[in-house]
Amino acid sequence: MSNKIVLAYSGGLDTSVAVPWLKENYDAEVITVTIDLGMVDLDAIKQRAIEVGADKAVTIDAKTPLVNEYIWPALKAGAMYEEEYPLATALGRPLIAKCLVDVAKAEGAYAIAHGCTGKGNDQVRIEVSAAALMPGIKLIAPIRDWGMSRADEIDYANERNLPINVKDSRFSVDENLWGRSAEAGELEDPGLEPPEEAFTWTISPDKSSQDKEYIEIRFVEGVPVSINNTDMDGVELIVELNRIAGNHGIGRIDHVENRLVGIKSREIYESPAGIVLHAAHKALEDLTLSRDQARFKHNVSREYSEIVYNGLWFSRHRLNLDRYIEDTQKYVSGTVQMSLYKGKCTVTGRQSNHGLYSKTLATYDRDDEFDHTSAEGFIKIFGLSLRTENINE
Numbered sequence: 128m129s130n131k132i133v134l135a136y137s138g139g140l141d142t143s144v145a146v147p148w149l150k151e152n153y154d155a156e157v158i159t160v161t162i163d164l165g166m167v168d169l170d171a172i173k174q175r176a177i178e179v180g181a182d183k184a185v186t187i188d189a190k191t192p193l194v195n196e197y198i199w200p201a202l203k204a205g206a207m208y209e210e211e212y213p214l215a216t217a218l219g220r221p222l223i224a225k226c227l228v229d230v231a232k233a234e235g236a237y238a239i240a241h242g243c244t245g246k247g248n249d250q251v252r253i254e255v256s257a258a259a260l261m262p263g264i265k266l267i268a269p270i271r272d273w274g275m276s277r278a279d280e281i282d283y284a285n286e287r288n289l290p291i292n293v294k295d296s297r298f299s300v301d302e303n304l305w306g307r308s309a310e311a312g313e314l315e316d317p318g319l320e321p322p323e324e325a326f327t328w329t330i331s332p333d334k335s336s337q338d339k340e341y342i343e344i345r346f347v348e349g350v351p352v353s354i355n356n357t358d359m360d361g362v363e364l365i366v367e368l369n370r371i372a373g374n375h376g377i378g379r380i381d382h383v384e385n386r387l388v389g390i391k392s393r394e395i396y397e398s399p400a401g402i403v404l405h406a407a408h409k410a411l412e413d414l415t416l417s418r419d420q421a422r423f424k425h426n427v428s429r430e431y432s433e434i435v436y437n438g439l440w441f442s443r444h445r446l447n448l449d450r451y452i453e454d455t456q457k458y459v460s461g462t463v464q465m466s467l468y469k470g471k472c473t474v475t476g477r478q479s480n481h482g483l484y485s486k487t488l489a490t491y492d493r494d495d496e497f498d499h500t501s502a503e504g505f506i507k508i509f510g511l512s513l514r515t516e517n518i519n520e
């Protein structure tokens with residue numbers, strides 16, 4: 128049997144220590160895989176992987192699939208976990224698992240290892256996803272198994288002369304194009320306002336521009352394709368919106384959430400593009416979806432967000448929901464104008480060639496075409512069941 132292990136490698140302390148640890152404890156050949164989902168210097172991390180002893184270091188730029196195959200479906204679905212979190216980390220994990228599986232298959236590895244801890248959602252997402260795509264694969268979580276503290280890890284690295292650079296980061300951070308997640312340290316007290324240092328993508332709203340900025344986003348079938356009339360591919364568009372909206376302090380989220388493993392955690396998110404695009408997309412759906420579609424799709428959004436959060440991306444259920452959502456997006460094309468100011472984005476206008484809004488039906492002016500005389504009969508029939516019930520309370 129092969130002795131190859133594929134390790135998801137970020138270049139940080141945990142996964143750097145994991146390289147020699149796997150070699151020593153499993154007598155393994157270690158192949159690191161570093162995946163760029165938005166803010167990664169692949170060359171620098173590849174070099175570090177070799178320096179800490181990887182037998183081979185693979186790098187993958189997965190920004191485009193992240194946007195097209197994960198972020199856009201989630202945007203179309205309106206997926207916000209517990210109505211607050213746009214699911215950046217949660218959407219990245221199945222793609223990371225897929226990349227690991229692809230490398231494991233290509234290299235003939237017998238196991239996949241990752242640097243997740245034993246109390247988070249991410250271990251579940253990565254392991255469930257990898258096993259869904261490759262049911263026989265062995266999964267190893269060194270950080271969960273080895274019982275080393277941070278200081279132990281540093282000793283372990285120094286004993287082996289590993290070139291680690293130990294940044295004393297106050298928070299535990301994960302980021303990709305769709306957002307940044309920060310937890311731990313002072314953030315663990317949900318009663319305390321997060322310190323300014325917890326934020327790096329957004330300017331504090333009280334220091335942001337005094338001038339309101341207007342932007343226009345155009346959508347085609349639920350997917351944003353241009354900002355201010357400039358067409359962009361998905362990666363560019365998200366990067367640009369993170370910059371524009373982040374400059375106005377938009378996208379900060381302070382969420383006490385329910386983890387799959389049964390604990391509540393306080394997380395600070397930044398998702399400027401996510402907040403702006405969800406608001407714009409919803410505004411266009413308000414104009415183009417029927418009442419029944421809007422109501423039912425809202426239930427699907429919730430279901431979808433739970434599935435993504437809980438790591439069940441590679442499921443028939445998610446595929447079923449995607450088919451439904453895709454069909455609802457057929458007419459979600461048009462433009463949305465928004466103002467950005469002091470931490471808040473506000474929809475100010477929307478247009479669509481497929482809008483269901485009818486001025487002549489809605490108006491209180493003279494050109495009203497709504498049939499007022501029919502209202503009386505409608506109300507009579509609509510209220511019939513309640514008159515029959517005749518509740519006396």
Ligand code: ARG
Pocket residue numbers: 214216217248249299300301308309310392394
């Ligand atoms: N709580 C979030 C989630 O489960 C983010 C976790 C990301 N990890 C981190 N080190 N902040 O999706």
